[in-house]
C-alpha cells in the first residue's frame with residue numbers, strides 16, 4: 557500500500573521535475589545570452605522537486621522496492637541491476653550537479669553569470685536524468701509513462 561503510493565508519486569513526479577528543469581534551463585539561457593535580468597524562482601522549484609525525488613527514491617530503494625536486492629548474481633539480471641545500481645548512481649550524479657549549480661549560481665556576481673551556471677549544470681543534469689529514467693520503450697525495466 558505505502559509502496560504503491562510512493563511508487564506512483566515517484567513515477568508521476570518525473571514530469572514535474574522534467575518540466576521545471578526545462579523551464580529553468582530556458583530562463584537561464586535567456587538570462588545568460590538574452591540579457592534578461594531579474595530573479596527567477598524556477599531554479600529553486602526545480603531543485604526542490606529534484607530533492608523530493610531523491611527522498612522518495614531513497615525510501616523506495618532502502619525499504620520498499622522489490623527490484624532492489626543485495627544478492628549475488630543481480631548484475632546478471634538487467635532489471636535488478638538497473639534499479640539496484642544504474643538508476644540510483646546516475647540520478648545521484650545528476651542531483652549533485654543540479655545542487656552544485658544552484659549554489660554556485662547563488663554566488664555569481666551578475667545575472668548573466670547566474671544564468672550561465674544554471675544553464676550548464678541543469679542541462680547536464682537533465683540529460684543524465686532523461687537517460688536514466690526507465691522509459692516504457694526501454695525493454696525489460698517494467699517502466700510506465702506516469
Ligand code: HEM
Pocket residue numbers: 563566567569570573606609610612613614615616617620621622623624639643644647648685689690698699700701
Ligand atoms: C530526479 C531524479 C529521479 C527521477 C526523475 C526518477 C524517476 C523514476 C521513474 C520514472 C521510475 C519508474 C517508475 C515506474 O515506471 O513505475 C523510478 C523508479 C525507481 N526509482 Fe527513481 N527517479 C529519480 C531518482 C531516484 C533516486 C535518487 C533513487 C534512489 C535513491 C531512486 C530510486 C528508484 C527506485 C528504487 C525505483 C523502482 C521503484 C519500483 O519498485 O518500482 N530514484 N524512478
